[in-house]
Structure formats: structure tokens, C-alpha cells
Amino acid sequence: MPADRLQFANDLAVFADGVIGGGLSPQVEALITEAGRCRDKPQQALALLEQARVAAPRHPAPVIALYRYYFYSHQINQAKGMGENALAIARTALGPDFGDVPPGDEATRHNAAVRFYLFTLKGLAYLNLRLGELDEARLMLGELRRLDPQDHVGAALLWHVLSRHEHGTPVDAPADYPLRGWGSATP
Numbered sequence: 021m022p023a024d025r026l027q028f029a030n031d032l033a034v035f036a037d038g039v040i041g042g043g044l045s046p047q048v049e050a051l052i053t054e055a056g057r058c059r060d061k062p063q064q065a066l067a068l069l070e071q072a073r074v075a076a077p078r079h080p081a082p083v084i085a086l087y088r089y090y091f092y093s094h095q096i097n098q099a100k101g102m103g104e105n106a107l108a109i110a111r112t113a114l115g116p117d118f119g120d121v122p123p124g125d126e127a128t129r130h131n132a133a134v135r136f137y138l139f140t141l142k143g144l145a146y147l148n149l150r151l152g153e154l155d156e157a158r159l160m161l162g163e164l165r166r167l168d169p170q171d172h173v174g175a176a177l178l179w180h181v182l183s184r185h186e187h188g189t190p191v192d193a194p195a196d197y198p199l200r201g202w203g204s205a206t207p
Contacts, residue, residue: 048076052085065089080109080136087143100147103140110137119167128172138168142175149182157182165202176202 044052055068069089072082083106090099111118113133127134141160148157161182164175179202180195 044076044079044081048072048079048082051075052081055085055089062093078109080106083109096147096150100144100151103144103147106140107137107144110140119163122167122169125170125172128168128170135173138164138173138175141167142173142178145175145178149178154182154186169202171201 051068051072055065055072058065058068066089069082069086073086076082083102087099087102087106090096090102110133114137118137123131123134128138129135141164145157145160145164148154148160157178161175161179164173165179168175184193
């Protein structure tokens with residue numbers, strides 16, 4: 021294997037390990053843990069999470085922690101910003117050619133970096149729906165449909181919600197979409 025491909029494979033493995041919390045320094049891990057203990061002091065928790073992000077700017081764990089902080093604090097715009105940062109980190113880890121050809125079924129089911137990317141894209145689509153940014157949500161969901169045609173990450177539900185909204189289907193109308201999968205709905 022050429023040296024540049026070997027380095028890319030190593031970088032991808034490090035990222036995948038990082039997605040599940042590996043490779044995080046004890047100091048950064050302690051900051052995130054302490055922030056979790058400060059739930060009743062949101063400003064203190066946020067300061068700790070920001071310190072963690074500064075200490076490990078390319079690691080996904082502090083970004084995920086900040087995303088969750090903002091999401092559960094109902095600060096949707098800030099959560100979206102963290103989601104965009106996470107997507108950029110994943111995109112860098114996956115390389116410039118990721119997505120030129122949709123990943124295989126095995127990768128969408130088991131590759132941590134691919135799944136992180138797809139779930140992050142799904143989260144951003146959801147946030148865009150919440151913010152009323154339907155064009156942006158539609159773009160992200162279209163990309164998810166292309167990259168994950170078997171709907172392993174469950175983004176099709178958001179696709180159907182957007183479709184129902186755009187077709188003026190009343191909220192209390194019975195669902196006419198499949199329990200799983202993209203179906204034929206087009207937003």
C-alpha cells in the first residue's frame with residue numbers, strides 16, 4: 021500500500037476510534053465529565069466544554085458534547101453550528117473522494133466514520149427542519165437518500181415529515197409512509 025494511502029487509513033482509524041471516545045486525552049475527558057456534573061450550572065458546564073474543544077479541536081468528542089449541550093438547552097442555532105463543525109471533521113477524516121460513490125451497505129452499517137457522517141447529516145437535517153430552513157433540510161435529506169439508500173440511519177422519517185409538510189398534509193392525518201425506508205415520497 022502506498023504511504024499516502026496507509027497514512028489515510030491510519031487517520032481514518034484514529035477518527036473512527038475518536039467517534040467512540042478513543043484517543044481523547046485524560047485532561048479533555050475530565051473537562052467533559054466535569055461539564056456533565058455541572059448540569060445545574062449551565063454557564064460553568066459550557067465553559068468547561070469550550071475548554072475541551074480548544075484543547076482537542078479536531079477530536080469529535082468535544083464537538084459532540086457541545087452539540088448535545090446546545091441541543092438540550094434548546095439553542096438550536098448553536099447546535100446547528102456544532103453539527104456543521106462535526107460534519108466538517110468527519111468529511112476531512114473520510115477524505116476528499118468520500119461520497120463520489122455512495123458507501124456500500126457494509127460501510128453504512130458498520131464503519132464508525134461513515135455512520136458518524138451520516139448521523140451528523142441526519143441531525144443537521146432535523147435541526148434545519150426545526151429552524152424552518154426547508155431547502156437546506158431537503159438538500160441534506162437528498163444527500164442522505166443518495167448515500168444511504170437502505171436507510172440504515174433512519175433519515176427517511178424526516179424525508180416523509182418534510183414531504184407531508186410541503187404537501188399540506190394535516191398534522192393529525194394518518195401516516196401514509198412506510199415504517200422504514202424512503203418509499204416514493206418526494207419533498
